[in-house]
Amino acid sequence: MRHLALFVLSISFLSGAALAQTSQEDQARIQLLEDQVLELKTELRRLKLVLSELRTDMSKMNRAVANTPGDNDAESSSPASECLSRIENMRVRRDQLLSLGFKETHPDAVNLQNSINALQERCDAGGR
Numbered sequence: 043m044r045h046l047a048l049f050v051l052s053i054s055f056l057s058g059a060a061l062a063q064t065s066q067e068d069q070a071r072i073q074l075l076e077d078q079v080l081e082l083k084t085e086l087r088r089l090k091l092v093l094s095e096l097r098t099d100m101s102k103m104n105r106a107v108a109n110t111p112g113d114n115d116a117e118s119s120s121p122a123s124e125c126l127s128r129i130e131n132m133r134v135r136r137d138q139l140l141s142l143g144f145k146e147t148h149p150d151a152v153n154l155q156n157s158i159n160a161l162q163e164r165c166d167a168g169g170r
Contacts, residue, residue, distance in 0.1 A: 090141035094134060131156055
């Protein structure tokens with residue numbers, strides 16, 4: 043009987059040590075994953091900012107092309123090109139909000155997206 047009690051006691055001690063070891067390994071894995079998530083979030087913010095900068099540059103280039111004198115002067119100041127320019131400007135503003143950490147569900151981002159959608163529909167219909 044005494045041997046049985048010692049055997050059970052030694053098994054419970056070993057199980058506790060193994061559990062502690064497993065728990066430490068799990069904690070280390072959790073910490074590693076949390077660090078990776080943080081790195082990915084940082085990279086995502088950086089990429090959103092790069093995208094916003096690229097859209098700003100593209101918008102500037104579109105305006106420069108639209109203002110370049112040439113054979114298509116009437117076409118470059120057409121309502122369609124103005125529509126596209128306005129849409130692009132709104133997209134740049136929305137992307138800037140998102141790059142600052144705003145969620146797509148934030149009221150300002152939602153309002154900008156709704157304005158973009160409405161303007162896109164008007165532009166597609168040929169209106170201003």
